[in-house]
Structures are given as structure tokens and as C-alpha cells.
Amino acid sequence: MSGGPLDGVRVLDFTRHLAGAGSTRILATLGAEILRIEWPHPPALDFLRLSGPHADGRPGMNRGGFFAQINVGKRSVAIDMATDAGKDIARELIPHCDVIAESFSPGVMKRWGLDYEAARALRADVIYLSASGFGQTGPYAGYRSVGPTAQAYSGLTATSGLPEREPAGWGFSYMDHMGAVMNAAAILMGLERRRATGEGEFFDAGQSQHGCALLGPMLLDVSLNGSRVRPKGNRDLYGNFCPNNAYRCRGEDSWLAISVREPEEWAALCAVTGADDLAGRAELATLAGRLAHEDAIDARIGAWTRERDARAAMAALQAAGVPAGVAQTVEDKVRRDPQLTFRGLYTTLGDPVLGERLYEDAPVRMEGFTVGVPGPSPWLGADTRDVLRDLLGYSDETLERLKAEAIIDDAITLEEAQRA
Amino acid sequence: MTGTLEHLTVVELTGPRTEWCGKLFAQAGARVALVEPPGGAETRGYAPWFRGREDAGSSLHFWHYHTDKESAVLDLAGEAGRAAFLRLLAEADVLLDGSEPGGLAALGVTRDLIEAANGRLVHVALTPFGQEGPMASWKGSDLVHQALGGQMMMNGYDDMPASPPINGQGNQAGHMAGSWAFIAALAALQAGGGTFIDLSVHDACAGMTENALPQYDYTGTVVTRRTGRHASIAPTPAWQHRAADGRYVNAQLVNVSPRAWEGLVSWLDEHGMAEDLTDPRYFVPEIFREEADHISEVIGRFVATKTADEVFHGAQARALIFSAVLNPEDLLDDPHLAARDFWIELDHGEPEGTLRHAGSAFVAEHSEVRPRRRAPRLDEHGAAIRGEGADA
Numbered sequence: 001m002s003g004g005p006l007d008g009v010r011v012l013d014f015t016r017h018l019a020g021a022g023s024t025r026i027l028a029t030l031g032a033e034i035l036r037i038e039w040p041h042p043p044a045l046d047f048l049r050l051s052g053p054h055a056d057g058r059p060g061m062n063r064g065g066f067f068a069q070i071n072v073g074k075r076s077v078a079i080d081m082a083t084d085a086g087k088d089i090a091r092e093l094i095p096h097c098d099v100i101a102e103s104f105s106p107g108v109m110k111r112w113g114l115d116y117e118a119a120r121a122l123r124a125d126v127i128y129l130s131a132s133g134f135g136q137t138g139p140y141a142g143y144r145s146v147g148p149t150a151q152a153y154s155g156l157t158a159t160s161g162l163p164e165r166e167p168a169g170w171g172f173s174y175m176d177h178m179g180a181v182m183n184a185a186a187i188l189m190g191l192e193r194r195r196a197t198g199e200g201e202f203f204d205a206g207q208s209q210h211g212c213a214l215l216g217p218m219l220l221d222v223s224l225n226g227s228r229v230r231p232k233g234n235r236d237l238y239g240n241f242c243p244n245n246a247y248r249c250r251g252e253d254s255w256l257a258i259s260v261r262e263p264e265e266w267a268a269l270c271a272v273t274g275a276d277d278l279a280g281r282a283e284l285a286t287l288a289g290r291l292a293h294e295d296a297i298d299a300r301i302g303a304w305t306r307e308r309d310a311r312a313a314m315a316a317l318q319a320a321g322v323p324a325g326v327a328q329t330v331e332d333k334v335r336r337d338p339q340l341t342f343r344g345l346y347t348t349l350g351d352p353v354l355g356e357r358l359y360e361d362a363p364v365r366m367e368g369f370t371v372g373v374p375g376p377s378p379w380l381g382a383d384t385r386d387v388l389r390d391l392l393g394y395s396d397e398t399l400e401r402l403k404a405e406a407i408i409d410d411a412i413t414l415e416e417a418q419r420a
Numbered sequence: 421m422t423g424t425l426e427h428l429t430v431v432e433l434t435g436p437r438t439e440w441c442g443k444l445f446a447q448a449g450a451r452v453a454l455v456e457p458p459g460g461a462e463t464r465g466y467a468p469w470f471r472g473r474e475d476a477g478s479s480l481h482f483w484h485y486h487t488d489k490e491s492a493v494l495d496l497a498g499e500a501g502r503a504a505f506l507r508l509l510a511e512a513d514v515l516l517d518g519s520e521p522g523g524l525a526a527l528g529v530t531r532d533l534i535e536a537a538n539g540r541l542v543h544v545a546l547t548p549f550g551q552e553g554p555m556a557s558w559k560g561s562d563l564v565h566q567a568l569g570g571q572m573m574m575n576g577y578d579d580m581p582a583s584p585p586i587n588g589q590g591n592q593a594g595h596m597a598g599s600w601a602f603i604a605a606l607a608a609l610q611a612g613g614g615t616f617i618d619l620s621v622h623d624a625c626a627g628m629t630e631n632a633l634p635q636y637d638y639t640g641t642v643v644t645r646r647t648g649r650h651a652s653i654a655p656t657p658a659w660q661h662r663a664a665d666g667r668y669v670n671a672q673l674v675n676v677s678p679r680a681w682e683g684l685v686s687w688l689d690e691h692g693m694a695e696d697l698t699d700p701r702y703f704v705p706e707i708f709r710e711e712a713d714h715i716s717e718v719i720g721r722f723v724a725t726k727t728a729d730e731v732f733h734g735a736q737a738r739a740l741i742f743s744a745v746l747n748p749e750d751l752l753d754d755p756h757l758a759a760r761d762f763w764i765e766l767d768h769g770e771p772e773g774t775l776r777h778a779g780s781a782f783v784a785e786h787s788e789v790r791p792r793r794r795a796p797r798l799d800e801h802g803a804a805i806r807g808e809g810a811d812a
Binding site: 004005006007009018026030031047052053054055065066068069116133134135137138139140142143144145146147148149150151152153154155156157158159160161162165166167168169170171172173174176177178181182184185186188189190191192193195196197199200201202203204205206208209210212213214215216217218219220221222223224225226227228229230231233234236237238239240241244245246248255256257258259261265318321322323324325326327328329330331332333334337338339340342343345346357358359360361362363364365366367368369371 | 424425427428444448466467468470471480481483484485549550552553554555556558559560561562563564565566567568569570571572573574575576577580582583584585586587588589590591592595596597599600602603604606607608609610611614615616617618619620622623624626627628629630631632633634635636637638639642643645646647648649650651659660662668669670672674675736739740741742743744745746747748749750751752755756757759760762763775776777778779780781782783784785786787789
């Protein structure tokens with residue numbers, strides 16, 4: 001039992017970008033076999049292949065670092081989906097696949113004759129995920145979305161920021177990550193239901209709707225209390241923690257987050273920061289009492305952290321049982337986080353085009369199973385021949401003919417991969 | 421329609437870390453038995469409160485995360501509680517364990533006992549930093565995890581000197597980790613279960629900072645936060661603009677197709693606000709990039725004359741990926757969410773009656789993922805779960 005928990009699960013993968021392709025990345029780290037259908041030109045091109053950063057700063061289909069991060073361990077099958085013959089090959093693959101995942105605009109797969117109805121006629125128990133910005137139905141079904149769109153629409157953007165300022169913006173595509181996570185969750189729910197019932201399932205996922213569902217208790221606060229939720233910086237939106245803030249430390253742009261809820265945490269915070277006078281005030285031992293004096297408490301803690309190294313202050317507070325964490329950059333996480341190093345979150349993989357690179361591993365350890373990044377990302381078309389030969393029984397002659405007709409492509413030599 | 425996972429039974433030890441994962445199971449129809457300590461779950465004491473009622477039965481935090489679950493108080497420090505807990509595990513598929521590393525074993529519920537009770541059980545241990553390691557005993561919080569995970573340092577204001585990095589609201593660290601716990605548990609079930617999953621909030625958060633790692637790994641540089649937009653290595657043009665109604669619009673210009681650009685420029689031109697953007701030189705990608713600040717300023721001046729909704733829908737009709745920056749309350753009467761049945765009614769009994777809850781974002785064809793029942797009162801299902809009154 002040394003394989004992944006999803007060993008034997010095969011996915012026909014038409015997803016793109018992070019919100020789509022991130023979901024099949026998750027399945028790949030759990031052992032699933034992912035067959036990416038792609039092509040160097042639209043409509044089956046994943047534009048992420050052209051995005052930076054690039055190996056040696058030179059763009060190319062197999063040189064993109066962000067694409068490589070998201071497509072680890074997948075297999076690439078290059079088929080020109082603009083051709084009828086290409087669509088036929090994709091249809092031939094369906095009976096061999098447990099899962100189909102796609103993230104084109106609504107309607108594209110149907111035009112290609114590859115929508116759920118067509119697919120289930122070829123494989124009755126297929127699990128099919130259509131992932132889009134706003135879903136397949138509803139008045140905004142045709143709307144386009146990237147991470148920041150979904151964050152803005154869902155209320156996640158509006159609630160993150162300093163009071164009386166414009167929203168901070170989140171700073172990255174959180175909903176591309178969480179869209180990918182929710183899409184992987186949907187596929188797994190489908191597989192689990194198939195395990196119990198033998199039946200297939202279709203999921204219509206909208207990245208923006210998933211954003212709304214992630215607002216947490218704010219949802220009931222607006223619906224049942226009629227509240228207008230507005231940002232409070234880093235303070236807890238509902239006062240469940242106090243103090244709860246990011247405090248400036250010694251050095252340039254260095255910050256320490258501290259959260260306190262329990263009386264013993266407050267006592268420990270006062271002891272570590274030398275705030276004996278605050279520790280002695282009975283009203284501050286309760287959350288409600290501290291919330292009434294939050295400005296003054298924040299000022300006292302800030303004065304203490306301002307003179308201190310953030311990591312030393314974090315270690316001192318955690319040693320005393322106070323939740324505290326440095327606001328880390330990616331460099332901090334890679335080089336200065338002993339726990340991430342101990343856990344092996346970053347793993348190094350070699351690729352002749354990209355070189356030795358860092359990859360984020362799955363945050364899961366599962367006893368008896370191998371979970372994690374299985375290998376580098378595929379060169380475009382690297383697996384075309386093997387997949388079509390092994391699954392569909394195509395002869396070398398057929399493969400050569402299809403390649404000559406520009407229906408399929410491959411990348412079997414390093415020289416070809418470098419040049420693409 | 422039946423729930424997608426209605427054949428599963430999940431035991432959830434209460435705690436702020438496990439509640440989102442438990443909700444993902446419960447809304448899909450799984451039977452989720454919430455095991456609460458004497459005195460109740462900690463998050464029964466979390467605000468916001470239902471209409472100002474600050475009592476343990478009225479936490480909207482608890483109500484939100486525990487729809488569809490059953491509640492039983494079990495004192496795991498006592499022999500009877502432990503025995504009832506192990507009986508419960510014997511018939512379960514998944515244990516969601518949010519206790520500190522070694523926490524269950526310290527109460528006398530060792531992994532040997534758990535495995536003896538049910539060899540097929542998927543035991544998901546969700547801790548702040550993992551079971552072992554130099555920081556395994558450290559404490560986290562939503563804020564602390566978004567700081568250490570790298571989310572905060574990418575989010576904030578570059579036009580405001582010495583301003584702090586900013587966290588995202590809504591318990592997102594718990595959502596990142598809890599969603600992964602759900603994925604890992606379902607994956608383990610595909611292989612027959614019978615495993616222990618060690619999952620940390622810190623790992624889950626640290627792996628979700630988009631392009632930051634490749635940027636650093638390939639260029640040696642670290643992205644820094646920018647007001648209202650993505651963190652980046654070099655400064656970028658503003659893409660968040662204030663509309664005439666005081667709300668904001670996210671007007672990101674990435675991968676703009678020639679058709680979308682023409683649509684945008686002609687839209688501005690209809691209002692006499694296109695300025696020089698009608699010049700075809702902007703179709704040259706290098707010019708488009710060089711003039712990005714100018715383009716952003718022209719769009720900003722246009723947005724300032726329209727409401728945020730006018731910009732949102734007008735831009736989307738022209739194949740642009742804009743959105744109004746909606747406030748949470750705006751979602752209540754959003755026509756798209758209404759058409760997709762996002763909001764649902766749940767019966768709370770007397771005195772609350774029927775109340776409007778958020779549903780789920782999962783839309784399936786042959787089964788259903790949506791909450792059906794309000795969160796349980798403390799120990800509401802305790803007698804049945806403990807086997808009181810039965811032969812056990």
C-alpha cells in the first residue's frame with residue numbers, strides 16, 4: 001500500500017489556469033492519473049503556459065514557472081480541438097476515464113459534443129465537473145471571472161482592509177486557489193458517491209459563488225441581523241479575539257500578528273511584554289473588558305514590538321502560550337520557517353528545460369500512502385503517443401498520420417521541448 | 421433529492437479547526453455527530469449573535485458552521501464518555517479530530533483504541549502546525565495563520581507608508597485547512613479508509629500564495645503588496661477605481677482580447693470619455709504595457725461617472741472581467757445567487773421560526789449539497805448517541 005489513495009483514478013483534464021488546473025493538481029498529488037488535453041494554439045491552449053516567470057527569462061510553452069507549479073505530475077496529450085478528428089479522439093478517451101474536468105466558458109464543451117450528456121452516453125458513471133466563473137446557469141452565467149473578480153463579487157474584497165480606506169484587495173487570487181480546492185472537493189464527492197451507488201454525477205461550479213460561500217458567519221450576520229459588515233483592519237471582525245492585530249517590529253516592514261482570547265493567554269502576554277499594570281486590572285481579564293480598551297492595548301503592545309526582532313518576539317510569546325506569528329514573505333517561508341522545513345512543504349524537482357525548481361507539496365500526510373507532488377509538469381504533448389497507443393491502441397502508423405495532419409502533436413526530444 | 425454523501429457517518433470533535441470540514445460533510449447529507457465537551461463547544465461562545473442575544477444558544481458563528489449536525493456531550497475524560505465515543509467511532513467512516521497533538525491520547529483515547537474500535541476509520545487530525553516538529557506545540561489563530569502562511573504580506577497598501585499587511589476576513593485559514601481535510605478524507609475513502617491523516621493549518625495556508633513561489637524561485641525577488649490589486653515585484657497600474665455611488669470597481673486589464681478592448685474603448689467613446697484610447701497604437705502590446713498607467717487613469721475617470729453596478733454589467737457585456745466590489749449584504753438580493761438558489765430557509769422551531777441561511781455553492785445534477793437543518797442545541801441528540809434508554 002505505498003501508492004496514492006487515488007491510484008487507478010484517471011481524469012480527462014480540460015481545465016485551465018489555477019482555478020481549474022489547480023483542482024486536477026490536487027488529484028495528482030493524491031495519486032490520480034491526469035491526462036491534460038491541450039494544444040499550442042487556441043481554443044485548447046492554456047495561456048498559463050506563456051505566463052512568467054520563465055526559465056532563463058525566455059518565454060516558451062515549456063518554460064513557464066507558474067504553469068509548472070500548477071501542473072506537476074500530469075500527462076500532456078496534444079490534440080487540436082478545433083478539428084473534428086481531434087474532438088473524435090477526445091471522445092474515444094472518455095470510456096477510459098473516471099472523471100472529466102473542464103473550465104472553458106459555458107457552452108464550449110457542448111459545441112464540441114463533449115458536454116455531460118454526451119460524455120455519460122459514452123461512460124454512464126463518469127464524474128463530470130464544469131468549472132466556470134459564475135456557473136452554467138443564472139443571469140450572470142456568461143460573465144467572465146478571474147480570482148480578483150470572484151473576490152470582488154463575493155464580498156471577500158470589501159471586508160478586507162483598513163477602516164475608512166478603499167479595500168486592500170487581497171493581493172493575490174485567493175479564489176483561484178479556493179476555486180481549485182472546491183472543484184477538487186466536488187470531484188471527490190462524486191467519486192465517493194459513485195463508490196456507494198455506482199452512479200455518475202455532474203457538478204456545475206461557479207468560482208464566484210464559492211467565494212460567497214466562504215464568507216463564513218458574515219452570511220448569517222447580514223441575513224439575520226441586517227448588519228452592514230465593514231473592514232476593521234486586522235482586528236477580529238466580531239471581537240472574538242482581543243488583542244488581535246499585526247504589530248510593527250524592529251527593521252523594515254516587519255510585523256508580528258498576535259491573537260488573544262483566553263484569560264491565561266492575556267496574562268501570559270502581559271508577563272512577556274512586562275505589562276504588569278495591565279495584568280493587574282481585573283476588567284482587562286475578560287474579552288469584553290479588553291475590547292473596551294482595544295486602542296490603548298494595541299498601543300502598548302506596539303510599543304513593545306517596535307523595539308524587538310519579530311522572530312524573537314514570536315518565539316518568546318509562543319513559549320508562554322500566546323498565539324503569535326510573523327507576517328512572512330515567501331522568502332521567509334522557504335528559508336526561515338523551521339516547521340515548513342521539518343514538514344518538507346517545499347520539494348525540489350529537476351526538469352531539463354526548467355532546471356531544479358521548488359514546488360509546494362500537498363499539505364497532507366496519510367499513513368500507508370504516498371501523497372505529494374509526483375513529478376515535474378509535462379512538456380506540451382509529451383505523453384500524446386503513449387496515451388493514444390496504450391489506451392486507444394493507435395498504431396505508430398496512425399500516430400504518424402495524425403501528426404502529419406496536425407491533428408495531434410508530441411514533444412519527444414529535449415530539443416523540441418526547448419524550442420516550443 | 422438525496423444528499424451526495426448521505427451514506428457516510430462522520431464524528432466531529434468540536435473545535436474551531438474542524439467545523440468547516442464537518443459542515444462540508446453535513447451539507448452533502450452525511451450524518452455528522454458533533455461531540456461536545458461538558459459545557460459545550462468553544463465556538464458556541466463566538467459572536468456574531470442572533471439579534472443581540474448574547475447567550476450560548478444564539479451564536480451565529482456556531483449556527484453557520486454546524487447546520488445539519490447532531491450534538492452529543494461526551495466527557496472523554498471519563499470512562500463512560502470514552503466508551504460511548506469508541507462505540508460511535510465503530511460505526512463511523514471518518515473522525516474529524518481538531519485536538520492538539522497528543523490531545524486525545526492524553527484523555528485516554530489512544531490511537532490503538534481508536535484503531536481497535538474501527539480499522540477502516542479515516543482519522544483526520546487537523547492541528548495548527550502538525551503532529552511533530554519544532555513548532556508543533558505552538559498556537560495559531562486565523563490572523564496568526566494568515567501571517568505565517570504569507571497571505572497577509574501580499575495584501576495591503578503601497579500608497580500609505582508604514583501601513584500594516586492585512587488579513588482576509590471570514591475565517592479563511594480555517595477554510596483553507598478544513599477544505600483540504602475534506603479532500604484528504606474523501607481521497608482516503610477511495611482506497612478503503614483505515615488511515616491516519618496528519619494535516620496542519622500552517623501547511624495548508626503556506627501553499628496558497630499563487631505565483632509568489634515561482635516568482636521568488638525563478639527571479640530571486642519577493643512580491644510586495646499593492647493597494648487594491650495583486651502583490652508584485654515592480655509597481656503596477658491601479659485596477660480598483662471608485663465609482664460615482666462611492667462603491668469600488670475591480671477593473672483588471674489582463675489578457676484583454678482585441679474584441680474586448682474595442683468594446684471598452686467604444687463604450688468610453690459613447691460617453692465622450694475615451695480620450696486618446698481610440699488610437700489604434702494601443703493594439704500594439706508593447707504600447708499597451710508602456711501606457712498602462714495612463715489607460716488606468718482614463719478608465720478611472722470613466723468609472724467615477726457611473727455606478728459600480730453600471731460598470732460591472734456594462735463591462736461584462738463587453739467580455740471584460742470586471743466586477744463591482746460588493747458588500748456582503750449586497751448578496752442578499754443578488755439576482756444571480758437567487759437564480760442559483762444560494763439562499764435557503766431553515767426551520768428553527770419556536771421562537772425563531774424560519775430563518776434565511778446561506779446554502780452551499782455546490783450544484784450537482786443527481787444529488788444535492790445543501791443544508792437542510794439548523795445547528796443542534798447542546799446535547800440535542802445526546803441520549804440517542806450515548807445509547808441511553810437502549811440496551812447499550
